[in-house]
Amino acid sequence: MTLTEALSWQQSLIDRGNERRQQADFLASLSADPASKVLPISHGKTLMYQGKPYYLDAATSHGRLTVYLGLTTQEATLPAGTELLAVELEEEVAPEKLGAPAEARWLGFRQIAAELSPADSQYLIEANAIVNWHRVHTHCPRCGAATKIEASGWVRRCPEDNSEHFPRTDPAIIVAVVGQDDRLLLGGGAGWEEHRYSTLAGFVEPGESLEQAVVREISEEVGVHIHRVNYLGSQSWPFPASLMLGFIAYTDDREAKPDGVEVTRARWFDRAELLSAVTTGEVAISPRISIARSLIEHWYGERIEDVP
Template identity: 35%
Template sequence: MTFPHVTLVQDPHDRLGLLRTDDAWLAERWADPASRVLVIAGTRVRPGPDGLEWVPAAEAPEGIRLLLGERDGTTWWGVIVPGEVAKAEPERWLPLRGLLPFLSGDAVREAPLVFHALGLAEWHWVHRFCPRCGGTLAARAAGHELVCAECGKPQFPRSDPAVIMLIAAGEAGSPDERCLLGRHPAWPAGRYSTLAGFCEPGESLEDAVRREVLEETGIAVGDVSYFGNQPWPLPSSLMLGFHGRATSEEIRLDDADVEDAQWFTRDDMRRRAEDGSLVLPGGVSISRSLVEDWYGGALPGSW
């Protein structure tokens, strides 16, 4: 079975990490007419009529240069310009979530580059001052490092580990086996998804799964097994997917982030997905992959 969540990361680029401090090489590649640049205003990108626009370096504005890497013989870059640029046309400059429709079909090959660029842009946006002394930060290593001009403390991009899990109960593979899905209060009617949450300091991923499920639904979880992962720079997460087995089934909602949670058999899921009363996550998300892996095939409808 091909899992939907791998679509956005199936064609990665060579990030060329060892060349980020080679100023002569960086200048040479920037001057190459074949190099292409994605312009980012703060954390937003303005797509054109035919999709995302990668401009020649000679046409790129001044800003913080981000070396993304190389693919198909082309060097790919991002350039961060002030966020105020996007304020003149707020409806045209989109955040990453708004760009996902432009990363479908043949354009899906651009997704790893876009995720890389906007993940770095978000990091630059929220790290404008040194967290140790409040001093000014300057970019180096082709946008992958920030150094304080006052105390010299370097900062590096980070991804926050987040667990996302499909919890099942009952005899595995039986008609009565069921999985647990929940919904956020802000979601439209019918939308349900797998549970998720961030890993806390000093906590294993498996224990984060158990804690989050217990906090959000009152369900106790025993065995936990790893499924897969998905970079999700919205704004800076790495989603780590798991399957888990429930040791209790009585749902208790004590977390304000979960408005409702329900157990679904495979028959329930198929019937409600077909009639539209259950709307599952989009095909590019690891949540969808977890659900369809448990279900055993593709399901209709998505966000």
């Protein structure tokens, strides 16, 4: 399996309408349009019904924040050509009050990600990313004045100094470290279950290239010297604001020394060892929804099935 195949959400399934969303009345007219749909978000949760997000009618959905997500480009839970908005609700309102079936439930992305279609997954990731940004960027970082929302939710402008503020994303590198005899290095953290292992990861620091971040993080976390780095693919992970950039990196080192803080255990696996450990349940690797899993399976060469 290639990483591109594994990251099935790689292809954009929504047209974000960068030009259209700049128009002053665009969001208001869509909000009033009975054909527009809304993805409701409340504290990172969305309304799920029969294994799918329940999209509300825009004309009857109101919250403390409305943002334009885009025009759907592929038939999925929603028909292609649907104008889609996100509405943030202050609390998990009873589904009936929103015109949804009473059996609908508010659930978080991690709980539902495995069952989502690629399109629904993309819409939810976009909605969470932009809603999370608004939640913590209410005021101007220069002068402290409350900012006003423009561009259908994609800009905040300061009324005092006229500065524009755009949604931000924090780059983080995530790395499959491959060493002697083509073995893969996986690590575990202090807060994790003892048998859980994953690829190593960390945030990119200001002034640093991605490659430099890979070399630094791997050195800091497990004391391993990286001599070659290849980029493989990325995954948006807006909880709250990360963009995970996936790499495979190579070392000649045989020993890994966990820093004891971020990484408390590290272990080299050859392919047979990893398969055996996962199949017997001795080791649990990252879930299928994560780029970590894609990186591990990219190294392994094919899909690895979890213990049921």
